[in-house]
Amino acid sequence: MTDIIIIGAGTAGLSAAIYGVRSGRSVMIFEGNAPGGQIINTPAVENYPGIKNISGFDFAQGLLEQAMELGAELKYEEVKGLQQDGKTWLVQTAKEEYPARSVILAVGAKNRALGLPHEEEWIGAGVSYCATCDGAFYRDKDVAVVGGGNTALEDAAFLTNYCNKVYLIHRRNEFRGEAKLADRLREKENVEFVLNATIEELLGEDRLAGVAVKDKETGERREIPLQGLFVAVGQVPANHPFEGFIELDNGGYAKAAEDGKTSRPGLFIAGDCRTKAVRQLTTAASDGANAALSAAAYLSEGE
Ligand SMILES: Cc1cc2nc3c(=O)[nH]c(=O)nc-3n(C[C@H](O)[C@H](O)[C@H](O)COP(=O)(O)OP(=O)(O)OC[C@H]3O[C@@H](n4cnc5c(N)ncnc54)[C@H](O)[C@@H]3O)c2cc1C
Numbered sequence: 551m552t553d554i555i556i557i558g559a560g561t562a563g564l565s566a567a568i569y570g571v572r573s574g575r576s577v578m579i580f581e582g583n584a585p586g587g588q589i590i591n592t593p594a595v596e597n598y599p600g601i602k603n604i605s606g607f608d609f610a611q612g613l614l615e616q617a618m619e620l621g622a623e624l625k626y627e628e629v630k631g632l633q634q635d636g637k638t639w640l641v642q643t644a645k646e647e648y649p650a651r652s653v654i655l656a657v658g659a660k661n662r663a664l665g666l667p668h669e670e671e672w673i674g675a676g677v678s679y680c681a682t683c684d685g686a687f688y689r690d691k692d693v694a695v696v697g698g699g700n701t702a703l704e705d706a707a708f709l710t711n712y713c714n715k716v717y718l719i720h721r722r723n724e725f726r727g728e729a730k731l732a733d734r735l736r737e738k739e740n741v742e743f744v745l746n747a748t749i750e751e752l753l754g755e756d757r758l759a760g761v762a763v764k765d766k767e768t769g770e771r772r773e774i775p776l777q778g779l780f781v782a783v784g785q786v787p788a789n790h791p792f793e794g795f796i797e798l799d800n801g802g803y804a805k806a807a808e809d810g811k812t813s814r815p816g817l818f819i820a821g822d823c824r825t826k827a828v829r830q831l832t833t834a835a836s837d838g839a840n841a842a843l844s845a846a847a848y849l850s851e852g853e
Contacts, residue, residue: 552578554845555641555650557629558788559614560587561831562821563656565838566845567617570654573846578648579617580641582628586610587658588822589831593674597683598831609831631791632817637852639816651852652816652845655796655804656838657788659822659829664696664781668752676758681705681780682830688778690714694761696749697782700727703735705782710738717774719744719763744774752779787823799825810841818845 554570556563559581570577584590592606601609618624627643632653634640641648661679663669669677678684681695685708694717695706703725706718718735723745725732735741746766753760753773760775787802796812796819797805803826806812806819820841821834 552650556654558656559585560658561834562838564613564617565835566654566842567622569839569842571620577622580625580629654818654841656820657823659785659787662784672758691777693778695780698725702782703727703731716741721748809844
């Protein structure tokens with residue numbers, strides 16, 4: 551019986567493992583893909599306090615080594631579901647069922663992609679899903695944001711501080727995001743709205759050099775030269791296998807406060823899969839620490 555099983559070896563899960571082990575608890579982490587989570591393909595992280603510049607891979611590797619050296623155990627198995635038997639949680643993979651006294655869900659989220667050729671290949675070579683993370687690399691460049699929600703509007707506003715020109719491409723004439731955010735953008739001189747338009751093609755040889763957009767009414771094609779494209783068409787949290795045990799908000803994120811507690815004793819949430827305003831490495835690490843300490847306190851109460 552493991553004290554704390556953590557599902558997901560991203561920043562939240564590995565941070566939870568560090569705090570869990572250091573609370574004197576046995577910790578097992580399950581990872582269905584590569585340990586490290588979303589950050590591993592990012593060439594540079596420059597906004598994690600105390601670390602000026604590090605590749606996403608090195609950042610994740612450092613966290614993983616720290617958790618392993620402290621004594622956490624890593625299983626390379628995707629978790630398919632959860633069950634409860636009294637106070638015992640059963641974590642189910644394709645191979646086995648693992649019993650635990652508490653569980654932390656740290657399954658993260660994936661950015662929704664446009665699904666265009668080269669999109670995945672050019673992540674870090676002109677394509678980004680995170681303006682807060684990568685915006686500074688596009689200082690004085692021409693970039694576009696695609697999307698129509700608050701994230702797209704906020705990303706565009708953020709990028710106007712760095713970039714020469716920001717195109718905001720949206721498939722409708724109206725934004726889903728708040729009107730006041732759109733109004734503020736209209737006042738900026740370096741923003742051009744490309745509305746009622748969809749991106750048909752990413753242009754370039756070995757990195758992004760522009761996009762081809764199609765006007766949905768006229769069918770007209772326009773090529774826009776760009777150095778960066780920020781995709782902000784939503785995220786998909788990986789909470790699906792655990793839906794029966796957690797309350798989800800409209801976006802599919804698991805509802806839990808900052809302490810990670812859910813309405814189920816012994817089940818905790820950490821990281822990007824949780825309902826919250828800011829999804830970054832710092833907040834994922836903070837969630838991991840909070841959830842692990844909540845789990846340790848829950849275990850102590852039952853002893
Ligand atoms: C391209 C890009 C660049 C970014 N750059 C920055 C940056 O510079 N600075 C910054 O602060 N933030 C950045 N972010 C955001 C940051 O990466 C996330 O906020 C952070 O990774 C969230 O950590 P997490 O542990 O909650 O989730 P994730 O990193 O998504 O990790 C979740 C892990 O759980 C695993 N998992 C999911 N489901 C299961 C399952 N059923 N069974 C087993 N394992 C499972 C996944 O494979 C994954 O490894 C960036 C994000 C992206 C996409």
